[in-house]
Amino acid sequence: MKKIKEASQLAGVSKRTLQYYDEEGILVTGRDAGNHRIYDPPVLEQIWQILIYKGGKTYVERIREIREGMQRELMKEANGK
Secondary structure, X not given: OEOHHHHHHHXXXXXXXXXXXXXXXXXXXXXOOOOOEEEOHHHHHHHHHHHHHHHOOOOHHHHHHHHHHHHHHHHHHHOOO
């Protein structure tokens, strides 16, 4: 697990950008005992997905819609529907 500084360096974005993504609900991070954001491999994957969408000129709202759609599909698959 990485802290925000390490994750921002890996992704090549600012810490504030990661905080913004979390605040907007397009990046779901865990928290440690001190309530600091933690970035495990699935969260890092989310960051890279966001950056890919962003590179394609996709806006925050569209990214959120895409991620919500992906979550709905995963839930359907998990429930056997």
